[in-house]
Amino acid sequence: MSSMKRHYSEKLIKKYFLNNKYIAIKFSLFYLIIALVATIFINKLFFDPESDINNGNVISFNFIFLFLFFTVIVLFLILNYLQNVITKIDKSYKDLKNKEEERLMPYEFALNNSFDQIFWFTTDAKIVYLNDAACNMLGYKKEELLGKYLEVVDPNFDRQKAIDIMYKIRNTPNFILETTQKKKNGEIFSAEVSGHGFIHRGQEYTCTFSKDISQRQEINKKITNMNLELQKSLDEKEILLKEVHHRVKNNMEIISSLLAMQLRRAKDDEIKYILKQSMSRINTMALVHEFLYLGENLAYINLRDYIIRLVQDIKELYISQNTDLTVDLHIDKLIFSTNRCIQIGMILHELCVNALKYAFKEDRENLLCIHIKDLEENIHVKIRDNGDGIKDINSLYKSESIGMQLIHSIVEDQLDGTIEFINNNGLECNIIFSKKEENY
Template identity: 55%
Template structure:
C-alpha cells in the first residue's frame, strides 16, 4: 500500500520533495488568496475598513502557508537528525571491537603527532604510567620516557617514519616517579589526511628478571662444571701418579731379583701400566675430559715403548699414518693396550741391532669402521696358525680386546715381515 508520508519524507530525496512542496503550497496559497481577494472586493467597499480586512486575510493565509512549510521543515530536520544518530551508532558499533581490543591489550599503545605529542593512549598505558587519558592529551613523549627531550622527540618520530621494523629498549617513568624498562616498536600511519606515529610499549620488568635469573643460573652451572672439571682433572692426575707409584714398586721388585725372566715380566707389567697411566695424563693435561686426541696419544705411546725396549745402538724408523680423531676414555684404553702389545712384540722379536728397522702403523676411518694396520720389517713367520694358538698372556690379551671389547676382527699375515690388520666399529669416536 502506498504511503504518502513515507514516500514524501524519503531521506534520499529530501531536496526534491521539499522544493516540490514549497512550490505546490505557494501556488495553492496564491490561488486561495487571489480568490479571497476577488470575493472580498465583490462584497465590500474598499473605503469602509476594506484595507484592514484585506490585511487580516493576508496575514491569516500567509500564516497558514508558513505553518505548513515550517512543519515540513521540522520533519525534514528530525529525519536528518535521526539518520545522523543511526549512522553514528552504526559507526560506534563497528568500532567497538577495535576499541575493546586496544583498551584490553597487554601492550601500551600510544598515538603521537610528528612533534611527539600524545593524541591517544589505551587503558594499558594508563595503568602502566598512572596518568588518565585526559592528562595524556597535554603530554609529550619526554614526559614519560626519560631518554628523550623536547628536541630529540621529533627526531625519534622521524626515525619511526623512515626505519622499517623500528624497535628500541628504553625506560619509562610513572606518575609517581618510579621507572620500568620497556621494549618499544612503532610505525607511521595517515588518519584524516594527517600523519601520526603509533608506538607499542611492552613492560620488560618480568622478562629482565627472568633473564637475570637464567644468567645467574648459567653462571652457577658454569662454576659448578668448572669445579667438577678441576676435580676430575685432579682425580686423573692422582690415578696417573698412583699408577706411576705401582710401576716404581714393580721396578724395585725387579731390581732386587736376580731372575731375568721375572725382571722381564715386571718390565712388561710396568709398560702396560704406563700405557693406561698415559690416558689419565692426557685427560689431566687436555681441555676435554671426555675424549682424547688419538694422534698425540699413539705417538707418545710408541715413543715410550721404544724408549723402554730399544737400546741406543738399534736403528728404528717409525712411520705413523693416523686420521685425525678423538676416542673416549674407554675406547682409548682398549686401543692403547692393543697397540701396546703389538708394538712390544715387534720391538722384542722383529727388530735387530745390525740393520735398519721399520715399524709402520696406519689407522684410518673407512665408512663406519676403523681399520688399523701395524707392520714390521722383521723375519716372516713360518707358521701363522701357531701364533694365533699361542697361550702367551700378550696374545690372549690381544684376542680378548679385539673380540670382546672392540667387537672387531684381527688377521695376521706375512708381508716382508709380520703384518697385523684389525677392523672394529667406529663407536665412541669423535
C-alpha cells in the first residue's frame, strides 16, 4: 500500500512540479511564498508589537506585501513571456530537426545500404564514421572501429604511411588504389579504394569508398587464363593454316613443274602456248596462297601488292626482253579475301595475256593500263592496251576460247557483275561488281 502511495506521489511531483509547461506559475508562487515567509520573519525579528510605532510597522508590512505582490505579477509576466519564447524556439528546433532528419533519411539509408564500404577519416587517418556495409564486410561493430586508425583494417599501412595516404587522397583527383584489407577474424581480401577530401564545419576530412574485388580478380584471372589458352589454340591454328597454304602452294608448283616438263618436250606451238597458259593460271592461284603463307593475315590480302606481283610474273613469262612495255598501275587500297583475290587475279591474268599476245609488238612502245577504283559500294576494274583494238567487238561476248569463257563465268556468275569491251585507242575492258563479298 505504501509503495502505491509513493508511486502516486512521484507521479504528482513529475506532473505538477517538474513539468516545464507551468514553470512560470510555479516559480512565481515559489518566489511569493519565500518572500512572504522572509517578510514575516524579518517583521517579527526586528519590529516589537508593543512598540508605540506599531501602527507604522503595520503600514510598512502592508507596503512590503503590496510590493511583493506586484513584483510577483511582473515576474510571472516576464517568465511566462520567456517561457512562450523558449517553447516556440524549442518547437522550431524540433521541427527543423525533424525536417533535417527527413531530408537526411534517404542519404543515410543509401549510405547504410550501399555495397561499398564508406569511411570518414580525419587528417591523421582516424575513423570518425563508417557505414553498415563496412561493418558487415569487416566483421566489426561500429563502436569497435570508431576512433581507431586506418592501419587496423588495412595492414599495408603504418602510422606515417596512413597519414601520407590521407594527404594523397585529398590532393589527387579521381584517386583509386588497389590494396588489401583485414577482417576481424584475420581474413585478408583484396579491395579497391577511391576517395576525396572535403571540409565539414571547418575541419578537414577524407571520405573513402572501398569494395571487395576478390571475386573480380578471380574472374579476371580465369579470363586471362582462358585468353592464354585461346591464344595458344589460335597460334596453333594459324601455324596449321600457314602450313596448309604452304603445302597447297607447293603442290601447285609441282603441277606447274610437270607442265613445264611437258612444255619442253612439246613440238607443236599451240600445245606449248596452252601449256604455258595453264602454268600461268596455276601460278595466279598459287600466288594467293604464297601471300597468305608469308603474310600476317591468314584471311585477307592487300589487292595492290598481289596485282603488282602477278603482273610482274606474267611479264616475265610472256614478254621477251626486246619488247618495250610500260605498265600503268592505279589501284586503290583494297583488302579482299582469298576467294575474291583469286577471282580478280584470274580475270586480270586472262586479259593481260590476251593483250600481250595480240596487242603488243617489239618495234613500238607498248602500254598496259590497269586501274582498280573503290566506288564505295562497287569496284571498277579497267584494263586497256594501246594496240589496234578489235573490229568485231561483239565477238568477245560470245567467244568460245577458254580464256574468254573463264572471264565471263567469273564476272557474271561468281561476282554477279557486268563486263563491257570498247575500242579506246586500243582495247579497253570495264568490269563493275559489288564490293560486298557474298558468304558461301
